[in-house]
Amino acid sequence: MALKMNQNQNQVFPNCDQLAACFSKSFKHLNAEQMNLLFFEEQCLLLKRGSVIYAEGDSAKGCYFVYSGILKVFKTGLEGKEQIIRFSKSGDIIGFRSALSEEPACTSSKVIEDAIVCFIPNHSLTQLIEKNPMFSMELIKMTCKELGDANSYITDIAQKSVRERLAEVLMQLMNSFGLDQDNFLQISLTREELANIVGTATESVIRLLSEFKNAGYIEIKGRKIKIVDVLALKRVGGVY
Amino acid sequence: MALKMNQNQNQVFPNCDQLAACFSKSFKHLNAEQMNLLFFEEQCLLLKRGSVIYAEGDSAKGCYFVYSGILKVFKTGLEGKEQIIRFSKSGDIIGFRSALSEEPACTSSKVIEDAIVCFIPNHSLTQLIEKNPMFSMELIKMTCKELGDANSYITDIAQKSVRERLAEVLMQLMNSFGLDQDNFLQISLTREELANIVGTATESVIRLLSEFKNAGYIEIKGRKIKIVDVLALKRVGGVY
DNA sequence: CGGGAGGTTGAGTAGTATCAAATGAAGTGG
DNA sequence: CCACTTCATTTGATACTACTCAACCTCCCG
Numbered sequence: 446m447a448l449k450m451n452q453n454q455n456q457v458f459p460n461c462d463q464l465a466a467c468f469s470k471s472f473k474h475l476n477a478e479q480m481n482l483l484f485f486e487e488q489c490l491l492l493k494r495g496s497v498i499y500a501e502g503d504s505a506k507g508c509y510f511v512y513s514g515i516l517k518v519f520k521t522g523l524e525g526k527e528q529i530i531r532f533s534k535s536g537d538i539i540g541f542r543s544a545l546s547e548e549p550a551c552t553s554s555k556v557i558e559d560a561i562v563c564f565i566p567n568h569s570l571t572q573l574i575e576k577n578p579m580f581s582m583e584l585i586k587m588t589c590k591e592l593g594d595a596n597s598y599i600t601d602i603a604q605k606s607v608r609e610r611l612a613e614v615l616m617q618l619m620n621s622f623g624l625d626q627d628n629f630l631q632i633s634l635t636r637e638e639l640a641n642i643v644g645t646a647t648e649s650v651i652r653l654l655s656e657f658k659n660a661g662y663i664e665i666k667g668r669k670i671k672i673v674d675v676l677a678l679k680r681v682g683g684v685y
Numbered sequence: 686m687a688l689k690m691n692q693n694q695n696q697v698f699p700n701c702d703q704l705a706a707c708f709s710k711s712f713k714h715l716n717a718e719q720m721n722l723l724f725f726e727e728q729c730l731l732l733k734r735g736s737v738i739y740a741e742g743d744s745a746k747g748c749y750f751v752y753s754g755i756l757k758v759f760k761t762g763l764e765g766k767e768q769i770i771r772f773s774k775s776g777d778i779i780g781f782r783s784a785l786s787e788e789p790a791c792t793s794s795k796v797i798e799d800a801i802v803c804f805i806p807n808h809s810l811t812q813l814i815e816k817n818p819m820f821s822m823e824l825i826k827m828t829c830k831e832l833g834d835a836n837s838y839i840t841d842i843a844q845k846s847v848r849e850r851l852a853e854v855l856m857q858l859m860n861s862f863g864l865d866q867d868n869f870l871q872i873s874l875t876r877e878e879l880a881n882i883v884g885t886a887t888e889s890v891i892r893l894l895s896e897f898k899n900a901g902y903i904e905i906k907g908r909k910i911k912i913v914d915v916l917a918l919k920r921v922g923g924v925y
Numbered sequence: 926c927g928g929g930a931g932g933t934t935g936a937g938t939a940g941t942a943t944c945a946a947a948t949g950a951a952g953t954g955g
Numbered sequence: 956c957c958a959c960t961t962c963a964t965t966t967g968a969t970a971c972t973a974c975t976c977a978a979c980c981t982c983c984c985g
């Protein structure tokens with residue numbers, strides 16, 4: 446396997462085996478040879494919080510495999526307000542939609558927590574789809590799962606109140622990113638980012654968070670949110 | 686090609702060539718042999734308005750190809766309120782998500798205008814994916830397009846007002862189903878169904894429709910809506 | 926020490942939901 | 956053909972959610 450890692454600044458990039466191991470968490474049906482195909486032109490990037498991976502309107506020459514860190518995928522609505530669609534973390538592939546369809550990206554992606562991502566050029570991805578039906582199948586299933594999530598999201602935003610949605614979002618974040626030993630969510634978001642997930646105003650998030658705090662559902666230390674009463678939050682969020 | 690059409694009640698089902706021609710509108714990379722594979726166990730159904738094709742929670746043994754008619758795909762939220770996710774018409778495939786992922790369906794599908802659909806058993810679909818990478822690619826692209834639409838939808842519902850969304854939905858319906866010679870939308874929906882797309886209350890739709898009517902943007906004849914001022918509607922809906 | 930970004934609080938209000946009731950349309954059975 | 960049922964639509968009155976605007980605070984960084 447060609448090793449083209451940039452190791453400037455003492456940055457520790459994953460080696461091929463580590464990449465492959467991480468990739469296998471999500472895609473189980475690639476053998477070593479195919480994995481080589483994917484990471485042949487290995488090109489890892491270390492990205493700091495705030496970096497943009499791709500932006501709405503970009504025409505992609507490839508997609509990105511996320512080795513570590515957290516990204517947000519969002520659309521920019523009228524008035525420039527972000528709507529966060531989902532998060533990506535270790536093991537996810539982002540940007541393959543516009544890559545495959547050869548259309549400009551319809552979302553943007555930005556780093557929430559410092560990340561290492563690996564660029565996968567278009568032809569590698571296409572080759573893989575052509576040579577490995579199982580991989581196609583997994584890609585389809587993955588997209589389908591995203592689509593299912595999106596559909597639920599639509600229903601929630603359309604039918605639930607902001608309070609319900611905020612509680613639900615906290616539960617989703619808990620499921621996706623887990624809690625540390627003190628029950629704090631292992632992802633830190635600004636109030637504005639929270640608002641941009643829930644689809645509401647920053648002020649509303651602040652008011653509701655302090656309402657949850659007073660009710661004893663959560664505790665707050667700056668951007669860190671401690672989940673105290675899971676059952677109450679699930680009840681409020683209509684999550685069962 | 687095996688012909689197992691049920692031709693009871695003088696129902697005129699499409700023959701294989703017609704099915705294939707219709708299918709080719711959406712999927713261009715299947716040769717005759719592969720098309721045979723798909724429709725080998727041809728099983729057409731004539732479905733009246735209100736019929737349920739599949740329901741949330743069903744585990745699918747296959748998917749359906751829509752030959753004619755219009756279906757709505759929706760989720761049932763809390764309180765039993767429908768959220769319409771999208772419509773399907775001639776040339777679309779529905780239900781392949783749960784079919785492929787072998788998970789219970791996360792949406793339901795119901796007939797809006799009398800439809801002829803053709804059942805495609807799971808193994809046919811899977812075989813095709815395994816044998817024809819181009820087909821996989823088209824399936825992926827199709828799912829990706831749906832996903833892109835869903836993402837836009839999320840952003841709209843989260844950020845736009847009900848008035849804006851209703852105007853936008855009218856424009857979408859115009860694009861999807863077209864207008865007849867008198868500029869009436871070629872799809873009839875109840876006020877409740879409209880509300881379940883927009884994500885609002887039936888009464889709100891009624892009030893806004895009559896507001897649009899008074900403003901001269903539309904005319905109303907029962908369930909038929911005539912699009913009078915496209916530019917005004919686009920402006921209201923923030924569609925550009 | 927100043928400036929900027931993020932966070933918090935309060936007051937006022939527009940936009941929608943909800944509830945209730947009346948009307949209209951379509952079908953059913955006697 | 957009419958009374959009756961049922962469902963869809965419409966209108967009005969009222970309540971309330973959540974947005975907006977404005978002011979102020981806090982923390983951090985240069």
